[in-house]
Amino acid sequence: MTRPLLLVVAVALYNAKGEILLAQRPEGKSMAGLWEFPGGKVEPGETPTRALVRELQEELSIMVDEADLIPITFASHDYPKFHLLMPLFRCRAWAGDVIPAEGQSVAWVAPSSLHDYPAPAADIPLFDVLSGK
Ligand SMILES: Nc1nc2c([nH]c(=O)n2[C@H]2C[C@H](O)[C@@H](COP(=O)(O)OP(=O)(O)OP(=O)(O)O)O2)c(=O)[nH]1
Numbered sequence: 001m002t003r004p005l006l007l008v009v010a011v012a013l014y015n016a017k018g019e020i021l022l023a024q025r026p027e028g029k030s031m032a033g034l035w036e037f038p039g040g041k042v043e044p045g046e047t048p049t050r051a052l053v054r055e056l057q058e059e060l061s062i063m064v065d066e067a068d069l070i071p072i073t074f075a076s077h078d079y080p081k082f083h084l085l086m087p088l089f090r091c092r093a094w095a096g097d098v099i100p101a102e103g104q105s106v107a108w109v110a111p112s113s114l115h116d117y118p119a120p121a122a123d124i125p126l127f128d129v130l131s132g133k
């Protein structure tokens with residue numbers, strides 16, 4: 001079966017303690033309740049980093065400079081209806097306070113505790129990478 005390729009961009013946002021921000025997918029969205037890296041779909045005409053700057057403003061009310069987005073790894077995962085290709089960037093610098101703008105819960109999580117959070121299947125290998133497994 002041929003599935004469309006879906007390009008989504010996501011971030012591992014690190015605070016000064018080395019914790020990573022996870023956001024819970026809101027009710028009404030696919031995979032509601034699971035914990036994910038903030039981000040979203042790359043729209044036509046956008047580069048991945050432009051899309052991520054936009055998503056972080058929309059979802060978390062923070063301003064990020066594209067130059068502070070460092071590519072680290074990616075997810076490539078077959079879901080039943082699409083194949084997800086998701087570059088993951090890390091970021092340690094932003095302006096403004098993290099204020100979830102879409103009613104999501106957020107949590108700062110030590111890398112070794114990422115696996116305690118139920119997450120989309122595509123994210124499990126990313127948790128391994130970030131926790132140094
Ligand atoms: N943002 C994000 N999406 C993920 C992760 N893992 C994962 O499988 N996904 C999937 C869930 C969705 O099928 C897709 C992203 O869709 P989304 O609903 O967040 O996209 P979006 O923010 O642009 O939202 P919308 O405007 O379409 O509502 O990627 C992850 O860690 N972060």
Ligand SMILES: [Mg+2]
Pocket residue numbers: 038039040041059
């Ligand atoms: Mg999103």
